[in-house]
Amino acid sequence: MTVNELKGVGPKKTLALEKMGVRTKKDLMYLFPRDYQDRRYITPIVQLEIGKAALIRGTVRRVMKDGYRRGRKRTLRLIIEDTSSAIEVVFFNAGFLASNFKVGSEMYFYGKPALYQNKIQLTHPEFSSSEGLQGILPIYPLTKGISQNEMRKWQKEIVSLRTEIQDVLPQKVVEENNLCPLEFALRNIHFPAGVEELRQARYRFIFEELFILALGLAMMRKTEEKGIAFATSGATEEFIRRLDFSLTGAQRRVIEEIRRDMERDIPMNRLVQGDVGSGKTVVATAALYKAVKSGFQGAFMAPTDLLMRQHYDNLKASLEPLGVSVAFLSGSMTQEERNSTLKALASGKIDILVGTHAIIQPSVEFHRLGLVITDEQHRFGVNQRISLYEKGSHPDVIVMTATPIPRTLAVVVYGDMDISVIDELPPGRQKILTKAVGTGARDKVYRFVAEEVEKGRQAYVVAPLIEESETLDVRSATEIFEELEKKFRDYNIALLHGEMKQQEKDEIMGRFYRGEVQILVATVVIEVGIDVPNATVMIIEHAERFGLAQLHQLRGRVGRGEEQSYCVLISASAGEIAKQRAQIMVESSDGFYIAEKDLELRGPGEIFGSRQHGIPDMCLAALVKHIDIMEKLRGEAIGILAEAPNLEGEELRPLRDKVEDFFGRIDRFSL
Numbered sequence: 001m002t003v004n005e006l007k008g009v010g011p012k013k014t015l016a017l018e019k020m021g022v023r024t025k026k027d028l029m030y031l032f033p034r035d036y037q038d039r040r041y042i043t044p045i046v047q048l049e050i051g052k053a054a055l056i057r058g059t060v061r062r063v064m065k066d067g068y069r070r071g072r073k074r075t076l077r078l079i080i081e082d083t084s085s086a087i088e089v090v091f092f093n094a095g096f097l098a099s100n101f102k103v104g105s106e107m108y109f110y111g112k113p114a115l116y117q118n119k120i121q122l123t124h125p126e127f128s129s130s131e132g133l134q135g136i137l138p139i140y141p142l143t144k145g146i147s148q149n150e151m152r153k154w155q156k157e158i159v160s161l162r163t164e165i166q167d168v169l170p171q172k173v174v175e176e177n178n179l180c181p182l183e184f185a186l187r188n189i190h191f192p193a194g195v196e197e198l199r200q201a202r203y204r205f206i207f208e209e210l211f212i213l214a215l216g217l218a219m220m221r222k223t224e225e226k227g228i229a230f231a232t233s234g235a236t237e238e239f240i241r242r243l244d245f246s247l248t249g250a251q252r253r254v255i256e257e258i259r260r261d262m263e264r265d266i267p268m269n270r271l272v273q274g275d276v277g278s279g280k281t282v283v284a285t286a287a288l289y290k291a292v293k294s295g296f297q298g299a300f301m302a303p304t305d306l307l308m309r310q311h312y313d314n315l316k317a318s319l320e321p322l323g324v325s326v327a328f329l330s331g332s333m334t335q336e337e338r339n340s341t342l343k344a345l346a347s348g349k350i351d352i353l354v355g356t357h358a359i360i361q362p363s364v365e366f367h368r369l370g371l372v373i374t375d376e377q378h379r380f381g382v383n384q385r386i387s388l389y390e391k392g393s394h395p396d397v398i399v400m401t402a403t404p405i406p407r408t409l410a411v412v413v414y415g416d417m418d419i420s421v422i423d424e425l426p427p428g429r430q431k432i433l434t435k436a437v438g439t440g441a442r443d444k445v446y447r448f449v450a451e452e453v454e455k456g457r458q459a460y461v462v463a464p465l466i467e468e469s470e471t472l473d474v475r476s477a478t479e480i481f482e483e484l485e486k487k488f489r490d491y492n493i494a495l496l497h498g499e500m501k502q503q504e505k506d507e508i509m510g511r512f513y514r515g516e517v518q519i520l521v522a523t524v525v526i527e528v529g530i531d532v533p534n535a536t537v538m539i540i541e542h543a544e545r546f547g548l549a550q551l552h553q554l555r556g557r558v559g560r561g562e563e564q565s566y567c568v569l570i571s572a573s574a575g576e577i578a579k580q581r582a583q584i585m586v587e588s589s590d591g592f593y594i595a596e597k598d599l600e601l602r603g604p605g606e607i608f609g610s611r612q613h614g615i616p617d618m619c620l621a622a623l624v625k626h627i628d629i630m631e632k633l634r635g636e637a638i639g640i641l642a643e644a645p646n647l648e649g650e651e652l653r654p655l656r657d658k659v660e661d662f663f664g665r666i667d668r669f670s671l
Contacts, residue, residue: 001025006154016145019499025158026165031151032189032205033138036198039110040135046084048113048120055110055133056122058082065098080109080122087113089122100127108133136192143499144467155190162186168658169208170651173636179204210630212655212662214637215647219659227267227394228296228370235293239286242322250424251279255286257420261396262290262371268396273405274422275591276556277429280400281311283422284373285318287398288352292324296370296395297345298352301388303375305330305356305506306513306530311375312354319352329355329364332503360387373398402556404549404591423592431589432559436543436569436582445539445568446487452537453491453518457563459537461521462554464545466497474572475541481521488519496522524550526557533561543569543585544578548598551581552591 001024004014022028043054058080065076074095080087089109091097101107110133111125126133126149140151167174167182174181180188184197185204192198236259240247247255254272261268274280288298300315302308312328319326327341327350344350348367353359369392399417437445449459461484463477481495494508494517505525511517513532520526524546538558543551551569559565569582584597640647647656 003028003154006157008150009154012145013150016143019143020141020146025161028154029158029161029165029186029190031140034141035139036192037137037139039133039137042134044084045080045082045087048087050113050115050120053110053112055108056080056082056087057106057108058087060101060103060105060107061086063098063101063103065095080107087120087122089125089127091124094124100129105129136195136198138190159187166654168654169211170655173211177207179207207629207633211633211637212658214630214633215640215655215659216662218634218637218641219646226265228262228396229265230262230290230296230370230396231294232263233293235290236286238293239289239322243282245426247282248279248422248424248426250422251283254283254420254422257418258283258287258398259290261418262287262294267394268398269417270398270420271417272398272400272420272422274400274402275404275425276402276553277425277560278402278422279426280375280402280422281314282318284375284398284400285315287371287396288315288373289319289322289324291371291396292319292351294370296368297348297350297366298371298373299359299366299369299388299391300352300354301359301372301374302354302356304509304530305332305502306509307375308354308356310530315352315354324351325349326352326354329353329359331356331358360391364391366391368392369395371396371398373400375400402591403553404595421592430559430564432538432555432565432567434555434567434569434586434589436571436586439570439572442570445570446484448566448568449519449537449539450488452566453488456534457536458512458515458517458532458534459519459539460526460535460554460557461519461539461541462526463521463523463541466499466523474545477521477523480541484519484521491518492516493519493521496520496525498523498525524554526554531560532557534563536561536563536565538565538567539570540567541570542572543582544571544573544575548581548584549591549595551585552594555585556591 003009003017003022003025004011006025006028009017017023017028020031022031037053039055041055042057045056045058048054048056059082060078061081062079063076064078065074073093075093076091076095076098078089078101080089106129108128108131109122109125110127111122113120113122115121138152138155140148142148142151162183165182165186169179169182173179179185180200180203182204185201188197188201189205192201236255240252240255258268258270258272261270272280272283274283284300288300291298300311302311308328308330312326316326327344329338329341329345333341341350341353342363342365345353346365346367353364353366358364372388372392372395374388374397449461452459461480463475463480465474465476467476467478477495477497481493484493492511494511496505496508500508508517508520509526509530512520512535513530515534535558538555540546540551540554546554555567558567567585569585571578571582581598584594588594588597640652644652647653647659
């Protein structure tokens with residue numbers, strides 16, 4: 001059942017698919033399209049519009065094999081005619097394709113018409129001699145070395161598997177919620193028979209995912225275990241008095257909510273939401289200080305080595321003068337350094353350990369862990385958070401995020417947690433000046449970047465894709481990087497993206513942090529990153545392809561120093577929704593307001609033409625569109641657990657397995 005049994009999947013394709021998490025044919029079947037192209041209708045050639053993709057069907061009238069030469073390769077030109085008109089089809093450097101076309105044969109072509117020397121052309125369109133190009137075609141997420149045609153071919157090859165896959169949803173749930181059968185859903189999620197069939201299939205899988213989430217959250221909430229009742233001494237008040245700056249009212253309120261939680265004997269499980277720059281770290285530091293003063297240790301987990309080291313530096317500077325020992329643990333330490341740290345931690349000589357996921361390894365033992373904090377918690381899997389939690393005896397838990405989530409949505413997504421919101425920024429922070437422009441202003445924008453760099457400042461340039469796409473007319477990070485290297489030869493420019501190894505990413509971010517790199521071209525991998533106070537410019541290419549909340553997160557990478565900072569949104573879309581979203585970003589710097597507007601604009605979503613890009617979690621994307629379903633499913637999940645608390649029984653076994661796939665072992669649910 002492995003993917004290398006498929007036709008055309010050799011060692012290289014197998015490795016590429018593994019990078020996408022696809023190892024078996026079932027994995028492949030559950031790799032759902034990220035979008036669809038509506039190619040149901042054939043457009044007469046005379047009605048073609050410049051720049052608007054269309055499907056045509058016509059007769060091959062001429063095949064010009066001996067066309068123009070480009071280097072050693074030939075250019076192939078065809079004349080295609082239908083009852084309305086004729087058009088030239090061009091394939092540069094592709095004379096070898098000539099054998100696919102015979103004069104008098106009927107062919108299908110799909111592509112974007114362009115104007116060349118006052119003539120309309122189709123350049124490098126998709127083509128077929130059958131109706132294979134017609135219909136609603138899936139667009140899959142890809143990686144380097146895999147094409148859309150290959151992915152579609154493999155999906156068709158495994159079609160017989162649909163009847164062999166067991167439904168995880170109990171039949172009663174399927175019937176009561178009018179869900180389509182699993183086999184129907186699997187067939188129409190990949191190759192829809194029509195819009196209604198696609199709607200039913202998508203709804204079925206969204207329902208299933210939200211149902212699994214609702215069950216997992218409900219099982220997490222059902223614990224009645226005893227936790228730590230921390231001392232009621234004035235530790236937090238003492239910590240606040242010693243600060244050399246004043247806290248905001250919101251910070252004081254959240255610290256008080258945490259203090260009350262810590263002094264109860266019920267395990268705290270609190271989400272702290274704070275907009276970019278709102279001061280979440282000082283709130284976490286106050287909680288850690290209280291834990292240490294009560295005789296316990298604290299653990300602070302961050303998603304990257306660089307962010308971990310930044311938290312370590314801040315905690316060390318704040319707490320060591322107060323007699324609190326702070327250490328860090330990372331995968332880059334020598335074995336000797338690691339062993340020394342582990343020994344001190346187990347003996348209780350270290351009060352607070354800061355680290356990446358390295359601190360959840362089995363060899364890491366705490367003397368008396370009382371408080372666990374994770375930063376940017378959506379970057380960690382549930383299993384990772386539980387593994388850290390299990391290193392103590394029911395410790396208190398704080399998870400922090402700078403991703404603003406509308407409160408109505410947060411209550412559902414984080415239904416197992418209490419929620420604190422830091423909705424106030426420290427005084428003195430300058431508003432980031434934001435401007436939205438079209439692609440025609442790009443040269444002017446990059447001249448402005450050069451002016452800022454000449455002043456000694458630094459800039460980010462963010463693109464939605466790593467490399468060029470065969471289906472999207474979008475500037476990639478690689479393309480922009482190569483362009484800027486030629487344009488700004490006197491500056492150090494670096495490229496950063498998610499497919500790099502963590503060590504390489506950390507090294508590049510470190511150089512940017514130290515000022516050795518002036519312009520950092522990146523994908524959204526920098527959405528969560530370290531503070532670089534000297535960075536004053538954020539350029540976001542193809543801003544229309546990002547969600548509002550994500551644009552706000554990216555903008556928050558600048559504006560962390562004393563200098564005025566700027567964010568420029570370059571959009572290739574003139575659509576009404578794109579304009580509305582850009583205007584919201586220009587007018588507001590309030591992350592929670594932006595998140596609410598994001599939810600409003602997203603609406604029920606569209607099947608054709610992706611409105612949003614880059615929501616970091618597929619489940620969240622479904623929740624944004626279907627929060628009403630999730631609210632209903634919470635009650636349904638609680639009802640099922642009332643009858644079968646651990647999903648015991650043969651009928652519920654597939655459901656239990658799915659929940660464990662998503663959350664980890666059910667018997668570990670203790671958050």
